[in-house]
Amino acid sequence: MNIEKLKYPIGKFGKPTIITVDHLQAWIADIATFPARMSSEVLHLTDTQIDTQYRPNGWTLRQVVHHCADSHMNSLIRLKLALTEDKPVIKPYFEELWAELTDTKKMPIHPSLKMLEGIHERWTAILKSLTNDQFERVFIHPEQGKTFRVDENIGIYAWHCNHHLAHITETKKRNNWS
Template structure:
């Protein structure tokens, strides 16, 4: 595989021109099932297996699990901000630096798996009750200099879940 395929094993997220209720439902299903999927892939992995990477200079499996917890916490908060404020500007974070912090290196993945389980339960409950007008609410991402709708963001996190599950599978198969 070339570097682009290793970085983006399922491709880059592409926002559909029109987002349907059926797509939203499927995306929510991915987000709801993510804790089970990532736990199944990572349960009982040895320290050596957790240190495997999906590509040269890529994150290892342990970092990927902790990154998903960090990233999805941010996403959940972005949803709540967009639902309670008018077009809030969110705060970005340096995910590469977060992946290098001591808690990532020192904390067993089980802590992040538990966090992901509870977070995704609450997130799925919230997503399932959103009305069409809620899905059109937006936030501003200053790094991208644009507004994102919550509908589009559900799709981005469906992609994010599947993207990192593919990274873990690739690392385990390398």
């Protein structure tokens, strides 16, 4: 199989020229439903299955689940910073190094699934309450040298949810796991 398709099973995020209310509603729904969708795909997997890499030299499914908890926790914090500070500079983190820590490589996935439930419940409550002005607030990502708007970041993270979920569902399909 094409390595690019394994790496980006749903393609890369494409930011719309104009972000509409329909985009935002769909993205928020993707974020809101992600924990349940993730749990339904991974809870029945064996340890051997959960320790399978989704692509050669890629993370295991275990690392993907833990990464989502880490990444989405950071995204919620970035959102809160953007809503409460003027153009905050966020703190990047080295996700590839976090993925190598013991909690990500060895721990059961249940703690991260519980984290995702709580993070997404709080995240969704905030997202559904945002005003037009709040969607336009920004944070600065120093590593990328870029300013991100809140509405754009919602789209990026809806994509992120679906991207990593597809790593799991595509791995299950390729291995004929029911």
